[in-house]
Amino acid sequence: MKKTLSLLLSLALLISLLTGCTFGNTAGDNNQQAAPAGSTQPSDTSGSAVTELTFNAKTEPPNLDPLKATDTTSFWILDHLGEGLYTTDKDGNVVLGAAKEVKVSDDLTKYTFTLRDDAKWSNGDPVTAEDFVYSFIKHLDPATGSTTAYFLYYIKNAEKFNKGEAKAEDVGIKALSDKTLELELEAPTSYIDKLLATRYFFPVNKKVAEANAAWAAEASTYVSNGAYKLVEWQHDSHLVIEKNEHYWNKDDVKASKITWLMVNDATTYYQLYKQGKLDLAHDLPPDVLAKEKSNPDFKRVKANGTYMFMFNVKQAPFHNPKIRKAFALAIDRKTITESVTQGGETPAYAMVPYGHKTPAGTDFREEGGDYFQEDIELAKQLLAEGLREENLASLPKIVVSYNTSDINKKVAQVVQEMLKKNLGVEVELESQEWKVYLDKIIQRNYQIGRMSWTGQVLDPSNNLDYYLGDSPNNNTNWINPEFDRLNAAARVEKDPNKRIELLHQAEKVLMEDMPFIPVYFTSQNYLVNPRIDGLVYPLTGYPIARWAEKK
Helix, strand or coil: CCHHHHHHHHHHHHCCCCECCCCCCCCCCCCCCCCCCCCCCCCCCCCCCCCEEECCCCCCCCCCCCCCCCCHHHHHHHHHHHHCEEEEEECCCCEEEEEEEEEEEECCEEEEEEECCCCEEECCCCCCCCHHHHHHHHCCCCCCCCCHHHHCCCEEHHHHHHHHCCHHCCCCCCCEEEEEEEEEEECCCCHHHHHHHHHHCCCCHHHHHCCCCHHCHHHCCCCCCCCCEEEECCCEEEEEEEEEECCCCCCCCEEEEEEEEECHHHHHHHHHHHCCCCEEEECCCCCHHHHHCCCCCCCEEEEEEEEEEEEEECCCCCCCCHHHHHHHHCHHHHHHHHHCCCCCECCCCCCCCCCEEECCCCEEEHHCCCCCCCCHHHHHHHHHHHHHHCCCCCCCCCEEEEEHHHHHHHHHHHHHHHHHHHHCCCCEEEEHHHHHHHHHHCCCCCCCEEEEEEECCCCCCHHHHCCCCCCCCCCCCCHHHHHHHHHHHHHHHCCHHHHHHHHHHHHHHHHHHHHHHEEEEEEEEECCCCCCCEEEECCCCCECCCCEEEC
């Protein structure tokens, strides 16, 4: 504890009062002084104000390799470092990114991209079609062990290659020249541009990656093709990115430098914000929300996320669906969102959040409705039936695991109380720091585990894919062939209305088996430095700062 407090105090002393962190570019160079109150922004050689921002990642990003990253912390940083064939503009529209032109075949399955002549890596190398081919094939290669390879299954033979049923050369991705890339799909995919704009389709520099397998582990070896470059990474302390002078669209990038601290204690990072040492604070605890929601600095946005507790269905007694349903029906979500989280969340009785528009112009969630409601008497009945089916007089020891944070702790505690009050079930709580906890979940060494999923594409399939039987993100051990079949059928369905119906059917199967407890659909609450203009708040992640300026 003394070591942690000492580290936090040291960080606080090193951060600029107004303009953010002023760490040097070499490890250990932490001696620059904080700017005095009232100081002006530094200027570049043209005399324009230079915007430097300080955010809080809360924890060490587990992986900044776009082929391996799976978490929102890493995604937040990656979204500033990388760029795919498509990208999004500040209004959220999908636009061409590293590609300057695309031609689509008449049957809508073959895309031919021409890369920008001035698309370069942060080390000055040109971005080539072969870089994309290498990245996509590497992402899909079973030897890579990527947990996000299934996002690429829309590409012809990508799934077969990932499962060892085809060769790399069979995959529908080819470099026709240094700057010409051909992408062939399994079937017409109406939202392929949205998919290709996500970090799952970011390229890596083939030459760099082949020379050093650990290229993404340190700032000194990191190479990116997006708006920023990684210049400093003191692990478990802070990370710094700066404007990439080789980026083809660098004139559109406003913020020149962004620092992420790694302060996980909510009280500490809230105080850092109030002291002017953070430009943005998120994941605010309920007591802060209550105090600050009338503050002009306060901003609330919806998110494409579901907060949940997953069951390990191979851990007794949760192989029994009646016992799983009993736990789900015994939790009062309205109390959790109104009295515990208090952040504008919506009680969840399904997997897919609100905000997904269908071809008919309606909301996917409103079309599908709720699949269940809290029902304590039914929960007791299902629990009793499940225990009889398992020949159990009572439940074995139950442990609910979560990653360390104030809000996760509060939610876990109230769920613990509800299960005891409503079902007479005693559960123990345990927590770990995020990286350790994530490994625990991946190893499936848990009974009930807290998780949240923010869909990275505004399409219901991206939320439902989480529970596919072969999705590495599905760490519940739950596999349902009918759920997988319906999702696979939706993937190649040409009729957009039929596709939506298939996804509704898939969600119904998921909710009938209930390998997880949906708790609420997420929102994000921020305190934002009022001097900042131009932050963009996507539904699919944390704010994008490339267009941000300080007044």
